[in-house]
Amino acid sequence: MWNKKWLALAALIVVASMLISACEPEVVTVETIVEKEVEVEVEKVVTATPEAAAEAATGGEADVYRIGIYEDPKTLNYWNYLGPGSSVWTAYVVNGYAANLYSLSDQRFDFVPSLAKELVQPVKEGDTWVYTVPMVETATWSDGEAIDAYDVVFTHNACKDLKLTQNWPSNCRPNGVEGIEAAVIDDYTVQYIFPVEPSLATWNAGIALAAILPEHFWKGQVEEAYGFIEGVEMPEAERPEDCDAEDLDDAGKAACEAWTVYDEAFENARKTLYEADPTGSPAYGGFTTDKFEPGAFVQRTKNDNYFFKGATISEYDDGTWMVEFPTGETRQLFGDASGEKTLEYVSGPHAPNVLLSIYGSQDAAFLAMQNGEVDYVIAPTGVSRGLREKAQTSGDIKTYVNADYGMYYVAFNMRKSPMDDFAFRQAIDIIVDKEFVVNKVLQGTVFPMYSTMPPGNGYWHNPDVPTPYKDFTRAERVAEAIKVLKEAGWNWTQEPEWSDDQQDVIPGEGLTMPNGEAMPEITILGPGPAYDPLRATFNQWISEWAREMGMPIKSELTGFNNMLDPVFVSADFDMYILGWSLGNVAFPDYYESFWHSRNDTATTGNFNTPGFKNDEYDAMIDEFMSTTDLDVAREKIFAAQVMLAEQRPYIPLFYKQVYDLARSNVQFPYTEVLGGIQNENAMQTDTIPLAQ
Amino acid sequence: MWKFLGKRLIQMLFTLLLFQAVTYFLIDAQPGDIADLLAHDPSIPPGERDRLRAELGLDRPPVERFVKYIGNFYTGNLGVSFNEYPRQVTDIIKERLPRTLVLFFTASIVSFWAGFMSGKILAWRRGSFVEYASTIVGVTLYTVFTPWFALMMIWLFSVQLGWLPAGKFLSPEVWITAPASANAIFSRLIGTGFVGLTVMLAGFIISNKVTRKIRVPLRVASIIVPLSGALLYWTLNGLGVWGGDMLQHLVLPVLTVTLIAYGGNMLLTRTSMLETLREDYILTARAKGLPDKVVRDRHAARNALLPVWTGLVFSIGRSISGGIITETIFSWPGLGLTLLNASLVADIPVAMGTLTVIAILTLVSHLVADIGYAFLDPRIRY
Structure with missing residues (x-):
């Protein structure tokens, strides 16, 4: 009899404690919402000062910068990444693999030279418009091979000739403009020939930003892909609208067959390239991807050959954009640097390694950050209010707020x-x-x-x-x-x-x-x-x-x-x-x-x-x-x-606003940027993780 | 028996085919396809969506695609993943199935053993305080909301006590220097576990055939020898750090799944035992003056085992679909998580491959359960 009473009491206690434990944190966090939101607004500007960056660069840096992501990259093959393997998560993992002649500046998104020496204008030559782009001569891939005009032309031609898909067309036939040619003038000068007058859409937002991949590494795989389309001519007959139509005549059937052969040849060529093994592929940017454990992590290692390593990037409120290389060379555009300095940081890579840990869900990733397992969690789908509040209770996590694009x-x-x-x-x-x-x-x-x-x-x-x-x-x-x-x-x-x-x-x-x-x-x-x-x-x-x-x-x-x-x-x-x-x-x-x-x-x-x-x-x-x-x-x-x-x-x-949460040991080069830190150019390379 | 097996195999094949047809058309009937999702970006040029759809074969009628899929499937080609193009579906399954099986197989065996042992003892001690308390614990575990319970386990053992990792199946920082891939080391762990368990089982079977005098030392040896052998092997092969790290990560998900499954097993055994204990032959055994342990273990428990055995075997078949929640919360990259992601993005080949594995496991489980009945109950003959 007593046993039953005790058991009933015990059961009540168990149920009550479960209910209390399930409900209590919600009540507590509601209390903290306002305070934390206000704190967030105050502490959102944590732009790294030159002094802080320099101090961090001379000591106290962590060996590894740990980032949480939610999904495996689909591929490490950059050809595939700009093709069917495209995903937001893959972008973070293959970031920096391709070089570019031009890029967009930090925070202001100005069109600025990257491997090109300067901004260039097109020259009309007969029926064509020609951009002649001089390239820097000291840039190398992570394996020490020079990045030259041959790489530029190689990538452009592969994109064009193999009719690479999805995101590739904007790299070689932007805005649907066919027939753009690329030619090597000398080792470090490349020429683009447009059959129509180029525009901001086709040059600034297209060809000039196109990916450049290392020919010395990919040549074999690209040649193998070319093998499938060798001798394949585009059928003269127009492509029939419906090859399954019952009333298709013999000519139509022949056209369908010809187009099928043509399509299959290109499909096989692309597939060969998309599934090529990228192991050992050299990178241009701050990090190379060395190890990928599916479902677990991606390890990236510092590229000491990165062209901008150690360069000081500055922006001024008069519009000036400036890069000062450690060699003393300087690039300056859009002004005479007479205004107030709005940004300054030293380009990385700073951390020897970047470790992207893969978590099954947003909850798991933020719990890991709260636990100190990762320094920063990339959250492209946003961070729920509940998670933000929960993460902030650890007291060691900062929230950065930016406008969403x-x-x-x-x-x-x-x-x-x-x-x-x-x-x-x-x-x-x-x-x-x-x-x-x-x-x-x-x-x-x-x-x-x-x-x-x-x-x-x-x-x-x-x-x-x-x-x-x-x-x-x-x-x-x-x-x-x-x-x-x-x-x-x-x-x-x-x-x-x-x-x-x-x-x-x-x-x-x-x-x-x-x-x-x-x-x-x-x-x-x-x-x-x-x-x-x-x-x-x-x-x-x-x-x-x-x-x-x-x-x-x-x-x-x-x-x-x-x-x-x-x-x-x-x-x-x-x-x-x-x-x-x-x-x-x-x-x-x-x-x-x-x-x-x-x-x-x-x-x-x-x-x-x-x-x-x-x-x-x-x-x-x-x-x-x-x-x-x-x-x-x-x-x-x-x-x-x-x-x-x-x-x-x-x-x-x-x-919306974008919320980025990071542990306080992470020093971003800047934190005010449209779209949030996760969309920042410099989120990996120029970020300094300090030892905790 | 052979005739029965032959018939069952043919039945299984037909069932599998039917299952594949139903699931294929159901998945295919989902609104939107992967081409819509992958090309849902204005910066991707016009026409790419159609080209992608054609390249993936999604422009063909569903029946034609299904016939092609089935033809390929039964020649061993499960196709390429749409979402991880052009990765082979078989590679994805080979990579992730062992992780799920190890997690749930271990949890199923442990929870079965613990549930069966405690269930039979509790039924034997009916009316005691321990029985009431255990029943409440069992009911709580059986009915607990799995995601909440899993998060509570993480909160307790990882966040508060700091004893175990919060999730994932390895610690990235430990694995940076690993000389082999996680799958290679995981395979070795599975191999070690398999050999160890085989040795243990053999030792226990042999111990039942020998005199009482050497039975106990033999049983102790059949535990110590494989354990020592495993330790020695992992110390000498230089991979112990990484193997240990994986084992450490396995503890919390296994413990969680075990506890959840334990409640059901214990309650089922208890109920089954209580029914068996009312049988006349139990009364006869007692009247014959047989010791309690013999009556309980040899006469009652063996007969009470049938429904519990059924539950165990079926739970292995259900493990993949049931593991979606657990794998998501523990960031355990197994087949359940793969199925979830594939379904969300309409990756038909991967979703079909995963569901087919579930179907095959379930069908094989039923067959194993039927065969097991014949061994457990001498009255059943095929």
Whole structure:
């Protein structure tokens, strides 16, 4: 009898203790949120001073810089990495393997020379435009072999001749320009010959940044790949649209066979190169990858031959960019260094080794950082608030906050009614109270966005994009939306109205479109709260406000994969909410991808999902893509932002901040950078891990 | 028996084929494919998505693709991974299956042994305080939410006590200087474990055939000799540091999975024993004056073993799919984690390969369970 009582008591104690242990930490962390957030804001600028860097460089550095990642790299073969093996995690592991003639500067993303000696201009020669690029003569691969013009031409030709795929085309046929030739003038001078006038899109954001790989290492594998396409001619007959069609005639069948042989030859060539063994491949950058234990870690070792090793990189507020090499040689661009110094650091590599530990999940990686097993965790998908708070409780972890180079938006399918109606899109824009959702509902975790260019990209962001409804009250929004719709011919059987007594909207009923038909039911597709609570929240608020206006709009929260087909393949949707990470900060060519009519998803499968078609916009973006003048390009993007804000194929909703968490022993060369430290050029090579 | 085996093998083949057909079309029916995911980047030129889809064969009708897949599968070609292109699926499975099997096989055996031994003793001592307490512990472990429990284990043994690593299957810093790959050393560990267990088992079997006088020394020797041999081998081969590091990393996940599985095994054995103890032949054995230990171990426990044996064998088949959570939390790069990642990115060849391994393990488990019945229960004959 007593036993049973004791057991019952013990059982209660066990259950209670489980509940307490499960619940208690949540309560405690809620208390610390505000304090930690405030601390974060204060301590976010931890730019390494020259003194600190020098001090660290002379002693106290750790032997290994330990970074946590969540997934295995897909490949260590750089050819494969820019092809089908591309992934964000692979990027961190093969970082620095390829050399470049030019690159983008730290923090400001200016176009600056890397292995090229200087910035060059094209010269028109007959029907072609020629860039002659002098290269530095002292740069070597990690194995000591010189990096020369032969490497540049070798990589360019392999990309072009083997029709390398996915990310490669932007390295040898940027923006779809075919027939760009590369030629060796002498060991350290390379020439690029363009069949059309080059532009910022094809040179600054294309060929000039192209990957260069070592010919002496890869020659054998590339020749083997060439073996598959030797003697293979492109079929003269046009490629039939459907080789499975039953009514295909003999000529069609012959054409299909010829194209199959042709395609298979290139496929085999590419496959040979993509699966080539990269063991021992020399690198250009700060580290070589020496060891990869799948599922466990990647070990990278310092490359003492790195061209920029020991160089001091400085930037000034007058725009000057300067590199002072240990040899005394100096490069200086964009100014006379008369202003205040905004950045200075000594280029690495500093740590003898970088160890990228692979964890199965974000939780496991951050737990490891809290435990001191890693110095920094790369979190491209963001760090949840809970994890940030938990990690900060260790007291030895710093949080760095930066603006994200991304955009979250709601898009309209302008191929369908009523989304093709300007007034409808305008009315939706008016009733969407971004400030309310961001500040009140989401508690300021994100920021309202008004232009299609995130404000963090200061050079391209147009601060004068009109925001006419920004400060509207709820009542004003409802009144303005009613006015806009009525002027366009929309009607209600019972008009919505703002009630001062109830401080709420009395919903409208019987909404009809200008053609007199009742407004059809519309769905806003969007990711569910498990995938992204922010977008799910916006989705529900937008549909709620629309319903108040009498619009039969409903939210459909679903998985991201479920959205791929209706949004990006068949373009069969009404409205959707998603986000973009916007890529190249220095040249925002997404204005062409997302809104130029030649990229209409419905007809081309490309990324103009709304089906936005505006001749004026197309002409503006064509000019942007073809100009060689940065000022002209900027002017066009400024104008494009205004036009998109007016036409509203997208309504930008919000942008996020990026949180980077690192242990305090890690000294980054700088911490203020668009997109966060994880996107920083220098995140591995120029970072100094101090001994703990 | 041979006829039975032949029939079962043919049945298994048909079941496997059916399973592959169902899973293939289910995976294929998922919205979006890997080409959509890999080429979901405006900087990738137009047309690359279609080209990629064609290169991976995703532009062909599902039935045609399935027929091709099955044809390749039964000639030993499981294809290349879409997500880790152009890596062979067989290479991925060869790399990760042993890790999962070692983790779950070890946990299953230990939890089976511990659960069976404690279950039979608790049933024998029915009504005691120990029985009530153990039953509560067993029910708690059986019903505990696995991710929470695994995180609590990490928090206790790694964060608070600092005794064991928090996750992963090795310490990167130790392995920087390793002269061989983790898989090579892991294979040696498996080999050592296999030889050691075989020697132990042989020793125990032989000890049952010898006189009582040398039985105990023989059993002690069959434990000490393989253990010493293993220690000597790992000391002399110069790989002991890395082998030890892996073993250290194995402890916490094995302990966690063992504890979770232990509850079920113990409760099942206890219940099965309680039913067996009510049988007439147990009463007869007692009436014959046989010692309690003999009645419990020889008469009751052997008959109570059947359902527990079934549970053990099936649990090995379930280990991969059941290991997804454990492998994720412990960053244990086994086949469960591989299956999860492959499914998330629609990597059909890897997902199919992994699911097929699960199916084969499950089918073989059923066969082994049936064969085991014949040995455990003399009344069962095929």
